Amino acid sequence: MTHYDLAVIGTGSGNSIVDERFAGRRVAIFEENRFGGTCLNVGCIPTKMFVYPADVARSARESDHLGLDTSYAGARWPEIRDRVFGRVDAIERGGRDYRKGLDGVDVFESHVSFVDDHTLVTSTEDGGTGEQVTADQVVIAAGSRVLVADIPGLEDVPFHTSDTVMRLEELPRRMVVVGGGYVAAEFAHVFSSLGTHVTQVQRGPRLLMAHDQDVSRAFTEAATRQWDVRLDATTTGVARRGDGVVVTLSDGTEVAADVLLVATGRVPNADRLGLEHTGIEVRDGIVVVDEHQRTTVEGVWALGDVSNTHQLKHVANHEARIVQHNLLHPDDLRANTLGPVPSAVFTHPQIASVGLREEDAVDQGLAHRVVRQDYGDVAYGWAMDSQPGEAFLKLVVSADGQTILGAHALGAQASILLQPLVQAMSLGLSPEQVARGQYWIHPSLAEVVENALLGVVS
Numbered sequence: 001m002t003h004y005d006l007a008v009i010g011t012g013s014g015n016s017i018v019d020e021r022f023a024g025r026r027v028a029i030f031e032e033n034r035f036g037g038t039c040l041n042v043g044c045i046p047t048k049m050f051v052y053p054a055d056v057a058r059s060a061r062e063s064d065h066l067g068l069d070t071s072y073a074g075a076r077w078p079e080i081r082d083r084v085f086g087r088v089d090a091i092e093r094g095g096r097d098y099r100k101g102l103d104g105v106d107v108f109e110s111h112v113s114f115v116d117d118h119t120l121v122t123s124t125e126d127g128g129t130g131e132q133v134t135a136d137q138v139v140i141a142a143g144s145r146v147l148v149a150d151i152p153g154l155e156d157v158p159f160h161t162s163d164t165v166m167r168l169e170e171l172p173r174r175m176v177v178v179g180g181g182y183v184a185a186e187f188a189h190v191f192s193s194l195g196t197h198v199t200q201v202q203r204g205p206r207l208l209m210a211h212d213q214d215v216s217r218a219f220t221e222a223a224t225r226q227w228d229v230r231l232d233a234t235t236t237g238v239a240r241r242g243d244g245v246v247v248t249l250s251d252g253t254e255v256a257a258d259v260l261l262v263a264t265g266r267v268p269n270a271d272r273l274g275l276e277h278t279g280i281e282v283r284d285g286i287v288v289v290d291e292h293q294r295t296t297v298e299g300v301w302a303l304g305d306v307s308n309t310h311q312l313k314h315v316a317n318h319e320a321r322i323v324q325h326n327l328l329h330p331d332d333l334r335a336n337t338l339g340p341v342p343s344a345v346f347t348h349p350q351i352a353s354v355g356l357r358e359e360d361a362v363d364q365g366l367a368h369r370v371v372r373q374d375y376g377d378v379a380y381g382w383a384m385d386s387q388p389g390e391a392f393l394k395l396v397v398s399a400d401g402q403t404i405l406g407a408h409a410l411g412a413q414a415s416i417l418l419q420p421l422v423q424a425m426s427l428g429l430s431p432e433q434v435a436r437g438q439y440w441i442h443p444s445l446a447e448v449v450e451n452a453l454l455g456v457v458s
C-alpha cells in the first residue's frame with residue numbers, strides 16, 4: 001500500500017491546491033471524470049462562452065428602438081460549439097498532462113472512496129485497479145453532480161442535462177427546458193437567443209424563485225417576452241415522438257421538442273465517497289467543515305460544492321485557498337471570514353445579487369429601508385433607452401441607512417455593477433462612505449450604484 005503526504009479527491013478547485021510550495025511532498029490526485037472539474041468542462045466557463053454570442057445575437061434582434069436596422073440571420077452552431085470546446089478541451093488536456101508530469105505527484109484516473117479515515121481505494125469499475133493508498137492529509141474536493149428530477153417516462157427517452165447539451169451536433173429547432181433555476185435560465189437564454197424555440201416548464205409561479213421577489217418577477221416578465229414560459233406547471237410525462245420527444249404538462253397540454261433539457265438542480269457528491277466508513281460527518285448531504293475547512297476527522301479537509309450550499313465557483317476557489325494555506329501552515333491556520341456571497345445569472349437581462357433579500361429582512365423582523373434605482377434614470381440608461389422598471393438596482397439597507405444589508409440588480413452588466421456593493425459590504429463601508437468617498441465616472445452605468453446609494457444617504 002503506497003503512503004502519501006497528501007491526497008486530493010477531485011480536480012476542480014482541488015487541482016489548484018498543489019503548487020511549487022508542495023515540492024518534496026508525495027501527492028496523490030484522484031479524478032474520475034474530466035480534469036478541471038465542473039466549472040471548466042461543463043459549468044461556468046463553457047456556459048458563459050455560449051452566453052456571450054447569445055447576448056450579441058439578442059442585441060442584433062432588439063436594436064430597432066435605437067434607430068438601427070440590425071437583424072439576426074442565425075447561428076453557425078458547430079463553429080460556436082467548437083470555439084468553446086477547442087479552448088476548454090485543450091485546457092483540460094494540458095492540466096492533466098501537466099499534473100501527470102510533475103515529480104512527486106501521482107494521478108489516479110478513477111473513482112476513489114474511503115476505506116477508513118486515512119485510507120482510500122480506487123474503483124475497479126472505471127479504469128481503477130482497486131489499489132489502496134493511505135495519506136496523512138486528505139482534501140475532499142469532490143464537487144456535485146446533476147440531479148435529474150423524477151419525471152414519468154424519462155427512462156425511455158433521450159434527454160440532456162448541462163453535462164451534455166453544450167455538445168449537441170446542431171442547434172435544435174425546438175427545446176423543452178424543465179426547471180426554473182440558474183441552469184435552466186441561462187440555457188433558455190442561450191438557445192432562444194441563438195434561434196431555438198424554447199419552452200421552459202417551471203413548477204413554481206415565477207422563474208428564479210430563490211431571488212428577491214422584484215428581481216424574480218421582472219425576470220419572469222422579461223423571459224416571457226423572449227421564450228415560451230409555462231408557470232405552475234409540472235411535467236407529468238415524456239415520450240418519444242419521431243426523433244424527438246413530447247412532454248405532457250399538468251394542465252394537459254403537450255409540447256413537442258427535438259431536445260429535452262432537464263435542469264432540476266445539483267446534488268453534492270458526499271454520498272459517493274464511502275464516508276460511512278469514517279468519522280467524517282455529513283449533514284443534509286454535505287460534508288461538515290469548520291471555519292478552517294476541517295472535517296470532523298483530523299487531517300481531512302473539504303471544500304467547494306461537496307461541503308457548502310452555495311454551489312458557486314468563486315466560493316470553491318476561496319475555500320481551496322484556505323485549505324492550501326492551512327496545509328502549508330498547520331501552526332497558523334487561516335479561517336474563512338469573507339463577507340456575503342454574491343452570485344450572478346448570465347441571462348438577458350443579467351442578474352446579480354448579494355446579501356439579504358427584502359423578504360429576508362421582513363421575515364427576520366429587521367428594521368430596514370429599500371431603495372430602488374432604475375437604469376433609465378441615469379445618463380447611460382438614457383443612452384441605452386432603458387425603460388422604467390426594465391432594469392434596476394435594489395438596495396436593502398438598515399433603517400438608519402448606515403449598513404447595506406443586500407443588493408440586487410437586474411439589467412446590463414449587473415454582475416459588474418454589483419461588485420462595489422459587495423466590496424462595501426465585505427469591508428464594512430457605509431452607503432455614505434461609498435457614495436461620497438470617491439469619484440464616480442460620468443456618465444457611466446456605475447451612476448446607477450451611486451444614485452442608489454445617494455437615495456439612502458440624502
Ligand SMILES: Cc1cc2nc3c(=O)[nH]c(=O)nc-3n(C[C@H](O)[C@H](O)[C@H](O)COP(=O)(O)OP(=O)(O)OC[C@H]3O[C@@H](n4cnc5c(N)ncnc54)[C@H](O)[C@@H]3O)c2cc1C
Binds near residue numbers: 141
Ligand atoms: C451549467 C453550470 C453553470 C455554472 N455556472 C457558474 C457560474 O457562472 N458561476 C459560478 O460561480 N458557478 C457556476 N457553476 C457552479 C460551479 O461550476 C461549481 O460551483 C464549481 O465548479 C464547484 O467546484 P468544486 O471544485 O467544488 O467541484 P467540481 O468542479 O465539480 O470538481 C469535483 C471533481 O471531483 C471529481 N470527483 C468527484 N467524486 C470523485 C471521486 N469519488 N473520485 C474521483 N473523483 C471524484 C469530479 O469528477 C469533479 O471533476 C455552474 C455550474 C453548472 C453546472
Ligand SMILES: NC(=O)c1ccc[n+]([C@@H]2O[C@H](COP(=O)([O-])OP(=O)(O)OC[C@H]3O[C@@H](n4cnc5c(N)ncnc54)[C@H](O)[C@@H]3O)[C@@H](O)[C@H]2O)c1
Binds near residue numbers: 182345
Ligand atoms: N451563474 C451561476 O453562478 C450559475 C449558473 C448555473 C449553475 N450555477 C450553480 O449550480 C447550481 C445548480 O443549478 P440548477 O439550476 O441546476 O439548480 P437550482 O437549484 O438553481 O434550480 C433547480 C430548479 O429545478 C426545479 N426542480 C427541482 N426538482 C424538480 C422537479 N421534480 N420537477 C420540476 N422542477 C424541479 C426547482 O424548482 C428549480 O427551479 C445552482 O444552485 C448554482 O449555484 C450557478
